[in-house]
Amino acid sequence: MKESETKAKSESAKEEGKTTAGKAGADEESQKIVVGAMLPLGERLQWFRKQFGYSQGELGRKLCVDAKIVSNWEKDKTVPDIGSLRELSKLYEVSVDQLIGLEEGKPLGAGMLEEWRARWKKDVTLRKLVLRLALAAVVIACTAIPPFGLVICVSTFFLSRKWELDVAWLNIVILLCVLANVHGIWMLLNMFVFDFGYSEVTPL
Numbered sequence: 001m002k003e004s005e006t007k008a009k010s011e012s013a014k015e016e017g018k019t020t021a022g023k024a025g026a027d028e029e030s031q032k033i034v035v036g037a038m039l040p041l042g043e044r045l046q047w048f049r050k051q052f053g054y055s056q057g058e059l060g061r062k063l064c065v066d067a068k069i070v071s072n073w074e075k076d077k078t079v080p081d082i083g084s085l086r087e088l089s090k091l092y093e094v095s096v097d098q099l100i101g102l103e104e105g106k107p108l109g110a111g112m113l114e115e116w117r118a119r120w121k122k123d124v125t126l127r128k129l130v131l132r133l134a135l136a137a138v139v140i141a142c143t144a145i146p147p148f149g150l151v152i153c154v155s156t157f158f159l160s161r162k163w164e165l166d167v168a169w170l171n172i173v174i175l176l177c178v179l180a181n182v183h184g185i186w187m188l189l190n191m192f193v194f195d196f197g198y199s200e201v202t203p204l
Helices: 002-032 041-051 056-063 067-074 082-092 096-100 112-122 124-144 146-162 168-192
Strands: none
Touching: 041 067, 041 082, 041 096, 056 067, 056 082, 082 096, 124 146, 124 168, 146 168
């Protein structure tokens, strides 16, 4: 009897623990949820679309509507019909009431930074584009200091090849900056060296 009572108590304690954990998890989720009923429907639809990474054209193809219609929804020029709202709610995994703001749903603006970080980690093309633009900005800025700018331009060219960032437009920018630095060095030499050379002696 004692063993059976002990087992029953342990099982009831486990169930209470699970219930408490479930309530705690529900409380945490409820803290993350905010009511967005005061926001326009168009802004809500735009936020949901961006959260799932769809363009207006991609979303339109999923709903079998034109991208212009999606744009009009988000600008509050028109309102989606009930069929479109149901399809959107299925796509975004929320209820129709949560989608239009009549019920508590996902907080607007939450997760945008995390989404950008995740995209930055996954999207190699995006990383390479940002790095190429950064390198281009550096070499353009270095045209203001010709002697050092030439070294930086050459170093940037080899770095771009090492990092597999070399593309035609970046190479053209580097080449133009090299020519600008060479011209700047020539102007400096002409100013500080050649102008202070020996002048011709005029006869008396």
